[in-house]
Amino acid sequence: MFTNDRSKWSRCAVVETGELAAFNVGNADKFDLRASPSVDKFGKPDGTGNGMGWFPGYAINVETGERLNIMFGEDSSIPSENGNDMIWNPTKNLLSKNFLSPVFGGKHYVYIMGNKKFKSGTKEVGTKYDLCASYASILSDAGISNKSLRKRLVFSQAMWVTMPLVKNDRNVSLASVEGGIVPNEVTVRLRVKRPYAKYINSLTTTPLANDSAPLYRFSTASVFPDKANSDAAKKALDMITVSPNPYYAYAGYENPNNQLDTKVKIINLPNKCTVSIFTMNGFLVRRFKKDDDKTHLDWDLKNEALVPIVSGIYLVHIDAPNMGERVIKWFGIMRPVDFDTF
DSSP states (O other), X not given: OBOSOGGGOXXXXXXXXXXXXXXXXXXXXXXXXOSSEEEOTTSOEEXXXXXXXXXXXXXXXXXXXXXXXXXXXXOTTOGGXXXXXXXXXXXXXXXXXXXXXXXXXXXXXXXXEXXXXXXXXXXXXXXXXXXXXXXXXXXXXXXXXXXXXXXXXXXXXXXXXXXXXXXXXXXXXXXXXXXXXXXXXXXXOOOOOOOSOOOOOXXXXXXXXXXXXOOOOOOOTTOOOOTTOHHHHHHHHTTOEEESSSEESOOTTSOTTOTTOOOEEXXXXXXXXXXXEEETTOOEEEEEEEESSOSEEEEOSBOTTSOBOOSEEEEEEEEETTTEEEEEEEEEEOOOOOGGGO
């Protein structure tokens, strides 16, 4: 989420994306923390050291519901592209003004970080949203003498990376930092198909829950049965329906290897009820009496004589004692039987 609401902004590590240390502020190497003073949400030095800033927005992991850390970069060797102000404010320029080198809008790359635990030396670091303190600590950790290892530890956790540019349109621009940078809220949704498989974090020896398979938690603390409530019971009748409706010659409940098998389900039924199916003219087609704990009832699309019905509109009447009645219109198209395939 990009937003100008500062209360939602993410504290983040700002990394150097300049290629040559000799031209970068403080001679910082590429992907080091920026060597400029950390800033507050208005881009002013906040006296907390170097390399920390604010990203105008936040990120949420939709699988876990957790907020994620964000980092961004800037190339301090190109101040003309807002590369040395510790503020996320990319420009429109893909190339330099003389077209000799790429500037990529000041190289304000955005890194959406993961939320797993990993090892930093002998210390296990938790990477839930912590104002990016874990990543900043590792990038500046003199206890890990191998600087490349520090960077691998951190950037191996990046789940998404993007190279943002402002649209090259004279009517489009970012706001000032005083104005909140982002002119309006923008939501970016990133989705991938994720197979159900084991996901092992090679950077930690700590055993993962559920044998490394995906694990989901939910709570039913606010859900409880409400007994002897007639109003609730009547509202529950509104949830009764026929699936699928309309029926176009096939339902997923049917056996695909048996073309004579036809079936729909009447779902969300109470324990005790009578289900009657009528034609639009009021002729009774089929009647079921239900008295069990199942919440559905199967109809094989046949009448009382077990003869397949014809295509058309039918009325499904549910009579539930002490609850009420419900009538559903159902439309079905029956498929012809191809005897040549038998």
